[in-house]
Amino acid sequence: MTRTTPPRPLDVEAAFPPLAAHRRTATRLHPRHGSPGVQESSVAGPLLWPADEPWPVCTAVHPKGTGHLLSDVRLRRRIQEGxxxxxxxEDEERLLTAPTRGHHAPDLHDGDPVPSLAVAQLYARDVPDLVGPEGHDLLQVLWCPFEAHGDARTIDVVLKWRRSAEVGAVLAPQPEPLVVGRAECVPDVCVVHPEQVVEHEYLGLLDEGLQEEIDAWEEGLRDEADQVDDAEEEDDDCSVPPRSYATYEEYEAAMAAARAEEPEELDYMSDLSIAPGWKVGGFASWHLTDPAPVDCGVCGAAMPPLLTVDMWECDGASRSWLPVEDRDASDDPRVIDPTGVHLGRGLMRVHTCPADPLHPHRLSFQ
Ligand SMILES: [Zn+2]
Ligand SMILES: [Zn+2]
Structure with missing residues (x-):
């Protein structure tokens, strides 16, 4: 099934023509649980990895035997799903509440190499915003699932660009670490449903004049909404007797119907600028910190986000981005949090250099 982002509630470029100069496309990946093959784009699916090529390993010095068994993380997710x-x-309850963090691999030393975890592979034919080195049509993403690398103590991401046609025999079985630092560093296996959307630059990075125009427009919307609320309250006072409901379900249904009638609250940041969820390309949102420059360490070029890994497909504020096909499942964790990955305070981005995608990538977090 495809996934379709509803049209934005407002043609923002018609309302603010200068925004046309701050437009970029992004490909939302819409991961959903599934069983992808090596020839498919996926999150945490098998990689089209040559049988004769070494699998990436982490050789950084950090504790590697303490954490959660990868097999435990998967078992718990299977139980929750089932x-x-x-x-x-009772048995499941007992298993789920038992502690799983421990010193699971006492023989593993801090400097020993451990296999990286396969996180995603994306074919350019599926993901129009995937731009890599000339002639390379496949991006493979792996990471070391311990938040222990660099000054920022983050996971360590490995990117591998390939020409898929050059891969012959595929490596099987594929290596993986025995232990992971945190369960939320482990993605569930998902197929993806790539969809290209249009985004506009983060509010705080627009020219000041344009920011002020957008702020004023939002202020106007809020005033209108307040007036509607006041008018409704007056109506309520005189005419409608308070209703009682026979069951809680009836009450809930009435409240849901009332909510559906209310005009949607609309704002630039939540609805008109940057798509939530896993995506390739587009803009970076800086909603938790001030915008920070992410520049290439080799050539100094500003690095846009290549891949965004988001805890949420969409959250309450960004509900307008929920795909049409998922409207009846907006509370289903398999839709809202399909991958189970939670990095930073919910969001991690891999930035690559536009001048040369092989210059070392950088990460940013929100
Ligand atoms: Zn590591
Ligand atoms: Zn560069």
């Missing part, structure tokens, strides 16, 4: 809608059995 119990959906029926609740847990």
């Amino acid at each position: 119990a959906r809608g029926r609740g847990y059995t």
